[in-house]
Amino acid sequence: MSSQSTGLRHWRQRFNALFQDHEIFIRTHGHVRFLRISAVWQKRVALIAGLVLFAWAGVTLSVFVNQLLTAGERAEVAQKEAAAEAAEARIAKYRDRVAEIAADLDERQAQLEDWQKTYFGNEALPEGAKTDAAAAEAPKPVETSAIDPRLPPEAQALARIEARQESLAARLLAAVDARATKAETAVAELGLDPKSLVRKASIGQGGPFIPWRGRTGRASALGKSFAALEGALFRMEVLERTLVAIPSGQPAHVLMLSSSYGYRRDPFTGQSAMHSGLDFPGPLGTPILAAAPGKVVFVGRRSGYGNVVEVDHGQGILTRYAHLSGFTAKVGAQVTAGQQIAKMGSTGRSTGSHLHFEVRLNGVAVNPRRFLEAKADVLEVKADARQRVHALAAAARAGAR
Ligand SMILES: [Zn+2]
Incomplete structure (x- = not known):
């Protein structure tokens, strides 16, 4: 306490030493005038000058800070504008892409519906609990049109539709494969080599003619799962048509000499x-x-x-x-x-x-x-296949009309 007041007193003394009463003699035209400037006056003037200086400094500083801020804001706004422009450019770029994806999805949907209607009619696709569970566990990556997560919402919606479509394609594929396998088993049981039949048919050799609806190659353009579906449908058709074509009816109602071949x-x-x-x-x-x-x-x-x-x-x-x-x-x-x-x-x-x-x-x-x-179970599969092949032929005739 005492040292603090001592320091304060010391500074006050130094301050007061700056301001001492001054007496100025001014001589004008032989007259001498006497002007006294007291220390109190000096202090007042100094205080006013100090205040003015302080105010000026404050104003100057605030203007300067303001300018700085404005520059910062301007930079920020410019940055935002640039970002908005970039985003707009990106959206514009993807808007075309969105239209493209939508058209693609449309075409695929039409193809899927066509296949489902053609091959399964009103028959419900097997739910395929396994397939659905697998799809739920690990949603299939949307591979054909890698959707940017920064895309506008409409594109995200398309991505979701595409994922659903993939799942439908997977179910259709499972159903086609199941049916083809059934026909394959029956064909093999009748003593023919199903793999060789499909291979020969696929290279257009050996006669089997499949009236493919002029779509060959289209499916592969629609993506991997569609190419797989097309392949499975081809296999199914070859095997079912072969099954139907296999002559298992008695050529005469008499006993055959079973050892004669x-x-x-x-x-x-x-x-x-x-x-x-x-x-x-x-x-x-x-x-x-x-x-x-x-x-x-x-x-x-x-x-x-x-x-x-x-x-x-x-x-x-x-x-x-x-x-x-x-x-x-x-x-x-x-x-x-x-x-x-x-x-x-x-x-x-x-x-x-x-x-x-x-x-x-x-x-x-x-x-x-x-x-x-041929055993009853094979004949049953054959009868099923015949029904479908006939329905297909009827649909093709109706379509041609
Ligand atoms: Zn003979």
Whole structure:
């Protein structure tokens, strides 16, 4: 306390020392005047000067600070404007992209709906609990149009639609695959190689003709999952059509010689020879029936076979009926399974009245025994497939009209 007051007193003394009473003599025209400026006056003047200086400094400082602030604000505003412009440019850029994505989604939706309607009709797609659960756990990445998270909301909405579409495509794919696998199992059970059938069909070899709706290549442009779907649909169609084309109907209501296919002693030469069909001995004139739906492509004589009728079932499958005594169908006729096409006989190289029944796959004779002995479960799958193939054909005809 004492030291503080001592310091204060010391400063006051120094301050007071600055201001001392002054006496000024002013001499004007011989007169001397005496002017006294007291220390109190000096202090007042100094105080006023100090206040003025302080006020000026304050104003100057505030103007300066204000200017600084304004510059800062201006910079900030400029920055904001630049950002807004950039965002606008980006939005403008993506607005085109949004339109593009929307058009893309539209096209895909149309394709999906077309496929679903064509192949499944009003049949509900299997919910595929597994697929849905998997999709819920790990939503499929939207790969075809990587959506920018900074995109405007409408683009985000499109991304969500796209994700839903992917999930529908996945369900459709699962349903198609399930059906194709069913047909594949049935085809394999009938003694044919399903993989080879699909491969040959895909390279356009070996006859199987799929009236693909002029869309080949379009799906792959729509994205990976669509290409996968198209591939699965192709496989399903080839296998189901093959299944339908497989002649599993009895070509005559008589017992077949089940051991007659393969190498055997030729009844004429006595030598070992390949017998490429099954024989059905029976009374002359027994009705000969088409073993599967198809088109009569040959009616006439063939060397060794005598009178022959041939029916094309599509998918590279042809049935040949030989040694006939008469015909009841003409070339070009569409026949159903079980429809009479001829009469049993003994023409050509034949030792007695019988039917020689041959099945050719892509021009090569195959043993028809497994077709004719198809089990009920296979026939059921076949009947299902026939229904669908017929519905497809009807829809195609309606569409062509
Ligand atoms: Zn024969």
